[in-house]
Amino acid sequence: MSRLEIRRSLFDSSRISIIAIGRRRRPKHYSYQGLHVGALTKICPFCPGHEYMTPPATLVLTSSLEYLVEGEGERVRDWLVRIFPNKYPALLLNTEGSRGTISLYGYHEVIVESPIHSEEVYLENPKYMYYVFLALRRRIKEILGDDRIENVVVIKNRGPRAGASIVHPHLQLFANTFTPPVILSELQGFKNFKEKHGICPLCYMVNRIDEPRLVLESKHFIVYTRYAPKQAYELLIVPRKHSPCITNASDDELFDLAQVLSKVLRALLRLLGGVDYNYWIHCAPKNSEMEYHWHIEVQPVVETWGGYEKSSGVHIVTVSPEESAVELRNILKSL
Ligand SMILES: [Zn+2]
Ligand SMILES: [Zn+2]
Ligand SMILES: [Zn+2]
16 A cells, blocks of 8 residues: 655645655556557556456446446446546545645546547547546546535546556546645636636637637637647637536537547647647536636647746747647648
């Protein structure tokens, strides 16, 4: 079992650290590179038939679109999406560990996105991503039903440079008793913008026509390159409907989102030659009175951050957001 401790900086409240000693022992033989070797793919713990290599699922979406929960010693075989606790958690459900306002209590779960082992093949079939969003919407609602949980972040690591240790398409969910610093900072930004301009900043963006950073428009979503990116080609996916969390999205919106997200990821992979990337879903804290508009941020790993970026939060990028939008729009025409 890993040893965990959570800390907040005494002078920089935007800095929270989980010290996770045992996580260093995460299985290296599942390494991303290793799984490119044909024979080793047999040991992928997320592939169908290997369900016993992972803990029992807290939620399974079956091929007949039923939602099930696995008991100990029980595994569902005909699944489309499996969600289960991370074997090497950074947050714990049975913990007393806390420091002031922050606690290690929380959910750290893995979402296996499809039975398909290859991310590229998975992205060619957006209906699988739609199933992921259906399962996620349900699981996030369940977790937010826990009185102690305040905020849920869902993240994607694809590739070793983006922090992935397993190649099979999967997401991770982190549910905390506190709202992470980045979201707190966004809440303050939404408040400031609304006070100054009388409108939510993302609603303002959605209503702007002729935006040079526009990459893609769909029935329910708009994709832009970020105005002030941390990585070149960084994207923002914004729902047209003002809402604090993805849990309020309709089936129709989630279906549309799956088409949009898989398309922009394929565009990044094509344009940047199999680039590693992260993306994440940002939702407001539960029961927040503050203005918020949920969104997805996509960050390809293009630039290596040096001391200046790490020390200051100021990021140097080598392609302008307007230029990267042109390149992405052109690539999207050929997809
Ligand atoms: Zn696999
Ligand atoms: Zn809005
Ligand atoms: Zn955000």
